[in-house]
Amino acid sequence: MPELPEVETTVRGLRPVLEGQTLTSVEPRRADLRFAFPADLRQRLTGARVTGLGRRAKYGLIATDRGDTMIFHLGMSGRWRLDPSDIGKHDHLLLETGEGRRLSLNDPRRFGSVDLFPTEKLVDYPAFVAMGPEPLGPEFTPAYLARALEGRTAPIKALLLDQRVVAGLGNIYVCEALHMAGISPTRAGGRIATKRLEALVPAIRAVLEAAIEAGGSTLRDYARPDGELGYFAKQWRVYGREGEPCLCGQTVKRRVDSGRSTFFCARCQR
DNA sequence: CAGATCCTGTCT
DNA sequence: AGACAGGATCTG
Structure with missing residues (x-):
């Protein structure tokens, strides 16, 4: 949720x-x-x-x-x-x-x-x-992210989950955005090519906006008496899909970092 | 940095 | 019985 x-x-x-x-x-x-x-x-x-x-x-x-x-x-x-x-x-x-x-x-x-x-x-x-910018807000730009990640050796996945870097991302959308941008979750934050960083910011936005849009469709259920806010349709590309084929055909892998599952495609993400 | 911790529920 | 779960924070 x-x-x-x-x-x-x-x-x-x-x-x-x-x-x-x-x-x-x-x-x-x-x-x-x-x-x-x-x-x-x-x-x-x-x-x-x-x-x-x-x-x-x-x-x-x-x-x-x-x-x-x-x-x-x-x-x-x-x-x-x-x-x-x-x-x-x-x-x-x-x-x-x-x-x-x-x-x-x-x-x-x-x-x-x-x-x-x-x-x-x-x-x-x-x-x-100490919170970072809203990922859907105007401050969250490739230039901002490049600066925030500069010199950082921690894996990009951990850095995107750090609310001080950008505020609001969780495990699902970090996995999805990294897949969309073609970035390996284990890559050091400070070692991401500019071109990939420029893809990452819009990928994060796109993933969040799609989820909000999908969530909006559950508002009908929410507004129904005794209704509950449901999950939006699980249209994830990698999250929760260990062992299933990626869009490229390669099998989606799962690894555990600091106790949290990471789902990724080793072919699409470098 | 990783790891443990706070909780309960669900699924193998 | 054990693994795992969308988070955040503290400890080594």
């Missing part, structure tokens, strides 16, 4: 439900996820009106007229459920709006998080301070 495109489609799905609405009920059902909820979460949000929704990297942002922004992260297994018909043990935070819509933050693995921070100081939110 939650890399940048999934968070983006989640925010887009939440927007029509929450924007302009008063939060009539805010009910944490446990004290923490990855870290503690703000102790006064309920008090600070109940009665507040949602003024807007946004996203920074993989974080969703829900701004209110109280000067606070609720910052949520979906971790590995988080999702928002809309008008759930039942509340289970993994529904950790319940919201209700003035219109009577109900939302539940469901997260079995509890790697997600919920926090509050002053809206005007959002750039100072600890997780945002």
Whole structure:
């Protein structure tokens, strides 16, 4: 679920439900996820009106007229459920709006998080301070990336997963973008030819945009009562395809680096 | 840098 | 029983 495109489609799905609405009920059902909820979460949000929704990297942002922004992260297994018909043990935070819509933050693995921070100081939110540019934003250019990777000996895959280099990429889209750009995941970041770097930036954009577009089509399901945000169609070229043929005919390989699977084609990627 | 860690669920 | 999972952060 939650890399940048999934968070983006989640925010887009939440927007029509929450924007302009008063939060009539805010009910944490446990004290923490990855870290503690703000102790006064309920008090600070109940009665507040949602003024807007946004996203920074993989974080969703829900701004209110109280000067606070609720910052949520979906971790590995988080999702928002809309008008759930039942509340289970993994529904950790319940919201209700003035219109009577109900939302539940469901997260079995509890790697997600919920926090509050002053809206005007959002750039100072600890997780945002050292973050790199948005991969879909104007700052993310081949020139920027060349500079960020200059002299780096770490594998390009690890560097693209580093949110300080570029913020929002996860395991799936890094594998896909590297395949699209023809770059080996193990190549040292500082040793990528300019021409390949110039292919990598648009590849990252294209992969994310396609996923957002595909995710958008699940919004219909999302908006359905008791619906859930589904996975977008698995149109991946290498991710999860170990042993299957690449488009070139070569078999897709999997390797494990720092405990994470990398899928790649040794013929297409150098 | 790699590795462990936080959790639960699912699939071999 | 063991491997593995879309993340982030801390420790050697």
